[in-house]
Amino acid sequence: MTSKIALVTGAARGIGLATTKLLIEKGWKVAMVDRDGVELKSASAGINAGSAFIYDVSIPDDVDEMMTKIIEHFGRLDAVVNNAGVANFGRIEEADLSLWRAVMATNLDGVFMVSQAAVPHLKKTRGAIVNIGSISGLRASTLRVAYGTSKAAVIHLTKQQAAELGEYGIRANCVCPGPVRTKLAMAVHTQEIIDAYHDAIPLNRYGSEAEIASVIAFLCSEEASYVTGQVIASDGGFDSTGVGLPALRT
Template sequence: MKKSQTKVALVTGASSGIGAAVARRLAGDGYSVMAAGRDAARTNELASGSPAIRAWVGDLTSSEACNRLVGDCVKAFGRLDVLVNNAGIYHLADAEHTTDEVWNQTIAINLTAAFVLSRAALPQLRKCKGAIVNIASDWGLVGGRNAVAYCASKGGLVLMSKAMALDHAAEGVRINAVCPGDVETPMLYRSGATHGLDRNSALREANAASRTGRVTTPEEVAALVAFLASDEAAQVTGAAIPIDGGNTAG
């Protein structure tokens, strides 16, 4: 396929929440976007809303699937400029109540998939001096209660981003981590439901816990991702940037 002159972004976890907002924002900024998600209906619905977005449906818990996704993106668009590793899951449990299955699944989706996708994408990103933006968490910067696997995966993602940034800075490839606190997404409501909270109660409690009095919106996270993907952030690499209403400030 002839190489496109339009920049291309690959966004994982794009079925809803932050990933969907990032895909829409980058498409609005002029990118062609490969939006990858596990939920076929929601991923295809996202793609139907913009001619710049193409859906890819699949599970990224194997290296083969991750490699295939990058290959499919390059085959479809002829290039890859930005990789946004957003796919993630969250299980509520301390160490004694975290099973092998939960631990392995959390690490596979939240950390290993981001590593394999990044490894596969680097040859393409090197050609265009592109960028990787990893969606970590404020709980990748500080600990959180009853989320041992999640914290381990997101902390690993933060330090993986920093290590890769050092390795590839001289090649012109920038790697950064975005570290949201509570964001108004389905994950927030699912977490609230485990505590017996309905949607309104879950949002009210999350708002009250924020230093700014409200949670972050997916669109605000997407705006930060768009900046880090842009040429305006040419000197930003190896950063782990909280977007958490000041909750990790002290």
């Protein structure tokens, strides 16, 4: 049976790498895309069903060339996972336009451009788009004016994609991770921050990269053949509780 082909952006680390590995376990082949060439080459070493493509999804010419190379290499495309993202945190009054644009260029423009480039190929396979949003796109938080706004826009873009591409059999869904126990998060989150997140999340813990990857892989698969236009918060219940939950537990 011909292997299905997935394109995963931001595949050099974290959720993107975990998704790549899980899809390969399930029989897929994966085009691993990242602009960090050194990290991508290291991550892809030894992953026989994964092929590295060093491109920056915020650059239009990169996206066009990337898609051409991927189709030349694999011959088809069955799913796109728009995972590449950047985060610059700071107060609204300190967020200048250059910071705003840098976040939007990758988090929103990149999702739009990669998806658009993929559509002609996904029409042929009646494939899937999975965009990675964030809990920060569902509920506002301090210091995230650019990041949260970009992810909220990705959520709506997903619904637009589902509405317009459904007639071609293309499904589009969005996964919004809550706090995830990545190396980066654990390096910058103080114990006070970790405790506060645990108090606010009904499951009382961070999620894992593998747990997010399992939701993404499901949405790429035929098991989700009638699921489109959905926003799934993989967040331990964080979004459902709103504010004030810790004080109400007792």
